[in-house]
Amino acid sequence: MIKILDQSIFCLSTRNTTYMFQKLPSGHLEHLYYGALLPGVTGEEARAFSEKRGCETGNMIVYSQDDKTLLLEDTCLEVSGEGKGDIREPFLEVIRSDGSRTTDFVFEKAEVLQEKESYDDLPGSYGMEPGEHLCVILRDAAGDLALELHYYVYENEDVVCRSARLLNQSDSVVCVERLMSAQLDLRRSGYVMSTFTGAWAREMDRVDTVVSAGKHQVSSCGGASSNRANPFVMFSSPDAGEDHGRCIGMNLIYSGNHCELAEVNAYGKTRILTGIEPRGFSWTLEPQESFQAPEAVLTFSGKGWTGISLNMHRFIREHIVRGKWKDKERPVLLNSWEAAYFQFDEGRLMKLAKAAADAGIELFVLDDGWFGKRNDDTSSLGDWTENRKKLPGGLKGLSGKIKSLGMDFGIWVEPEMVNVDSDLYRNHPEWALAIPGRAHSEGRNQRILDLTNPDVVDYLTETMTSVFSSGDISYVKWDMNRIFSDAFSQYLPAERQGEVFHRYICGLYRLMGRLVESFPDILFEGCASGGCRSDLGILCYFPQIWASDNTDPLCRAAIQEGYSYGYPQSVVSAHVSASPNHQTLRATPLETRFGVAAFGLLGYELNLCDLRKEELDEVRNQIRWYKKWRDVLQFGDFYRGMETAWLNSGDTSSRYPGATDAFPAEYSWTCVSADKSRAVGFTLQPLVRPNVQYHRFVARGLDPDKRYSFSNIPRKVDIRRFGDLINTQSPVHIRQDSLGHRVAAKFVKMDGEKEKYTSLSGAALMEAGVSLTGSYTGTGMNDQTRCYQDFDSRIYIIKEVEGAEDESSGDVEKENV
Numbered sequence: 130m131i132k133i134l135d136q137s138i139f140c141l142s143t144r145n146t147t148y149m150f151q152k153l154p155s156g157h158l159e160h161l162y163y164g165a166l167l168p169g170v171t172g173e174e175a176r177a178f179s180e181k182r183g184c185e186t187g188n189m190i191v192y193s194q195d196d197k198t199l200l201l202e203d204t205c206l207e208v209s210g211e212g213k214g215d216i217r218e219p220f221l222e223v224i225r226s227d228g229s230r231t232t233d234f235v236f237e238k239a240e241v242l243q244e245k246e247s248y249d250d251l252p253g254s255y256g257m258e259p260g261e262h263l264c265v266i267l268r269d270a271a272g273d274l275a276l277e278l279h280y281y282v283y284e285n286e287d288v289v290c291r292s293a294r295l296l297n298q299s300d301s302v303v304c305v306e307r308l309m310s311a312q313l314d315l316r317r318s319g320y321v322m323s324t325f326t327g328a329w330a331r332e333m334d335r336v337d338t339v340v341s342a343g344k345h346q347v348s349s350c351g352g353a354s355s356n357r358a359n360p361f362v363m364f365s366s367p368d369a370g371e372d373h374g375r376c377i378g379m380n381l382i383y384s385g386n387h388c389e390l391a392e393v394n395a396y397g398k399t400r401i402l403t404g405i406e407p408r409g410f411s412w413t414l415e416p417q418e419s420f421q422a423p424e425a426v427l428t429f430s431g432k433g434w435t436g437i438s439l440n441m442h443r444f445i446r447e448h449i450v451r452g453k454w455k456d457k458e459r460p461v462l463l464n465s466w467e468a469a470y471f472q473f474d475e476g477r478l479m480k481l482a483k484a485a486a487d488a489g490i491e492l493f494v495l496d497d498g499w500f501g502k503r504n505d506d507t508s509s510l511g512d513w514t515e516n517r518k519k520l521p522g523g524l525k526g527l528s529g530k531i532k533s534l535g536m537d538f539g540i541w542v543e544p545e546m547v548n549v550d551s552d553l554y555r556n557h558p559e560w561a562l563a564i565p566g567r568a569h570s571e572g573r574n575q576r577i578l579d580l581t582n583p584d585v586v587d588y589l590t591e592t593m594t595s596v597f598s599s600g601d602i603s604y605v606k607w608d609m610n611r612i613f614s615d616a617f618s619q620y621l622p623a624e625r626q627g628e629v630f631h632r633y634i635c636g637l638y639r640l641m642g643r644l645v646e647s648f649p650d651i652l653f654e655g656c657a658s659g660g661c662r663s664d665l666g667i668l669c670y671f672p673q674i675w676a677s678d679n680t681d682p683l684c685r686a687a688i689q690e691g692y693s694y695g696y697p698q699s700v701v702s703a704h705v706s707a708s709p710n711h712q713t714l715r716a717t718p719l720e721t722r723f724g725v726a727a728f729g730l731l732g733y734e735l736n737l738c739d740l741r742k743e744e745l746d747e748v749r750n751q752i753r754w755y756k757k758w759r760d761v762l763q764f765g766d767f768y769r770g771m772e773t774a775w776l777n778s779g780d781t782s783s784r785y786p787g788a789t790d791a792f793p794a795e796y797s798w799t800c801v802s803a804d805k806s807r808a809v810g811f812t813l814q815p816l817v818r819p820n821v822q823y824h825r826f827v828a829r830g831l832d833p834d835k836r837y838s839f840s841n842i843p844r845k846v847d848i849r850r851f852g853d854l855i856n857t858q859s860p861v862h863i864r865q866d867s868l869g870h871r872v873a874a875k876f877v878k879m880d881g882e883k884e885k886y887t888s889l890s891g892a893a894l895m896e897a898g899v900s901l902t903g904s905y906t907g908t909g910m911n912d913q914t915r916c917y918q919d920f921d922s923r924i925y926i927i928k929e930v931e932g933a934e935d936e937s938s939g940d941v942e943k944e945n946v
């Protein structure tokens with residue numbers, strides 16, 4: 130809800146939060162408050178919040194002789210320019226034709242609008258309720274520039290979105306050096322800034338930095354939102370944690386270079402900025418033109434990181450992801466990449482497809498290598514015609530055959546790229562971003578097509594339209610495998626080269642927008658070397674993203690937990706892959722690979738034809754079970770376990786014995802259906818701790834007043850896990866790893882532990898938790914013991930029951946259909 134009090138105080142309220150600022154007598158906008166809901170807030174309260182200063186202080190610049198108390202350097206502002214005393218990082222920077230850089234934006238007018246703005250070239254949130262748009266127009270004191278600030282209120286999700294547009298109303302060109310998307314000036318310092326940094330194959334590592342003085346910034350300069358630093362960040366009070374404390378979450382609806390920054394000024398105030406990274410950016414704004422900054426998403430929670438995550442998840446599901454697939458359960462897929470890489474032909478693919486269909490897979494995805502002469506990564510990007518040696522019947526023939534097995538068919542493309550060894554490059558070298566006459570630094574042997582050039586965007590629209598129409602294609606994985614170097618467009622004049630990065634992203638959005646509109650039924654999945662472009666901009670077009678090329682379940686648990694702070698499971702695709710894993714060479718149980726992938730959009734990416742029969746049976750069971758629970762796992766509310774939060778706190782003295790710097794002692798997750806009637810729990814132990822028998826599963830997110838059954842999925846234990854200890858039981862000596870050992874393992878299976886409770890209150894499950902069957906600690910093993918060693922995991926099923934007597938709902942056997 131938006132309220133304007135006394136024509137100068139602006140209050141934006143959601144269900145649980147209030148955001149407030151006011152117009153000062155000078156016309157500047159003073160930020161007053163962002164925090165828990167202030168019901169029925171009044172003008173007097175706003176006056177109480179407003180900072181008071183009796184006189185000029187120290188050597189600060191006095192804004193005007195008329196009011197010697199206005200010192201912009203130490204005022205909380207909604208936006209800040211440069212040159213009038215505020216020496217912190219500015220919201221915007223311009224250079225006028227006379228070379229001057231000073232800007233001073235003051236209030237001109239404000240109105241509450243029914244509709245949300247739609248931007249020409251950028252995506253944004255949607256589904257705002259009428260009347261939840263506040264537009265404030267500021268004008269520079271020189272009179273020639275206007276700055277529109279837009280605020281969109283999403284009441285149910287506790288989100289306020291902000292965006293800004295700069296209009297050049299002068300007669301001369303203005304050079305925009307930066308225009309950020311949101312600024313938040315807070316009165317305190319010492320906020321904990323949580324960033325999600327990483328690299329290829331280790332995306333979204335949460336790093337907490339206390340910002341007490343100076344600046345702390347994450348940014349990306351490689352042309353993509355990047356795996357080096359995701360645009361999602363959090364700012365927490367020092368006492369905040371997983372389920373308590375004040376916390377602000379921020380994200381940007383943008384896929385290019387971005388910057389998130391916190392700066393503490395000399396007086397203990399914190400300025401937070403998010404927006405396009407100023408480095409490498411400049412924009413020539415002609416008279417009467419405007420520049421639009423991407424939209425930023427802000428949320429506040431007094432319930433710690435969990436509150437931020439739940440708000441962000443709901444917001445993304447409701448107001449970012451769109452189209453037919455928005456709320457639709459996503460199919461279980463098999464991807465050919467790690468099953469075959471470039472070495473395939475139709476015969477090999479069909480064998481894989483038959484094994485997939487037999488296992489219950491719903492969608493068969495042909496990854497890289499189906500086009501041109503592409504047998505490795507040195508050629509053919511740009512030549513999007515089928516390789517007839519590999520696929521004699523083309524995509525049409527193959528997709529028809531896959532369909533006849535009862536599966537849908539999907540393909541991989543990387544439209545934004547070109548190999549020098551391709552017909553496209555030979556015909557149009559000028560379409561690649563490169564500096565003519567200078568050596569080009571390559572990434573994965575490929576170059577980036579110049580999407581600032583509308584001809585290239587048109588060409589790619591046509592080419593991809595023809596690819597997507599060339600067979601029965603239900604799914605497209607859209608990859609992008611390098612960051613920018615030598616970013617130079619032959620289409621743009623010299624003075625506009627600072628526009629390359631942003632224009633590229635706008636061209637990309639145009640291309641994606643056209644294709645998703647033409648192919649509304651196709652399920653698109655974004656990918657950029659895994660998670661190098663996992664952001665809200667991409668999610669406005671594609672409902673899901675391949676989160677990381679790393680499918681090692683231990684690494685994936687960390688990566689997916691990292692994503693979970695800001696992104697819901699319904700956008701994070703996750704695959705079961707081979708063991709040893711191709712990225713880490715770590716061998717892990719199939720059960721754990723599945724458990725981690727099931728807490729995302731489940732797929733498989735391994736050669737099913739090489740699995741043993743019992744492994745295939747296990748895969749079949751996994752898929753069957755997942756289909757029954759995927760509504761909860763894909764669209765339920767996700768909660769990180771308190772244990773993990775505690776262990777990740779960085780305070781090594783409080784760690785569990787056995788936790789290492791690399792891994793917490795345990796990952797523990799709960800996913801709960803919207804009506805809180807069904808939930809799935811998960812635990813994963815990275816490394817076993819000797820002589821620790823007792824583990825608990827503590828659920829989160831349930832209804833404390835409901836009663837639930839609690840059970841695990843029945844399991845068998847392979848006796849080979851005990852190595853030569855088998856000889857303590859066997860009447861004859863069995864040599865470890867011998868044929869005899871394998872035969873014994875085939876026929877003798879131990880029953881795993883059973884956890885079964887028929888009626889526990891949600892309160893009991895969340896407060897006390899369930900003490901699980903004791904773990905193997907080096908002595909004795911029977912069906913009352915859990916074999917819960919390195920890399921082991923468990924799934925727990927939690928279902929609402931009518932009353933204490935209802936035994937049937939907790940029937941674990943039913944789960945193992």
Ligand code: DGJ
Binds near residue numbers: 496497608610659675
């Ligand atoms: C990088 C992606 O992240 C992988 O999943 C795979 O599609 C390869 N590219 C194919 O080249």
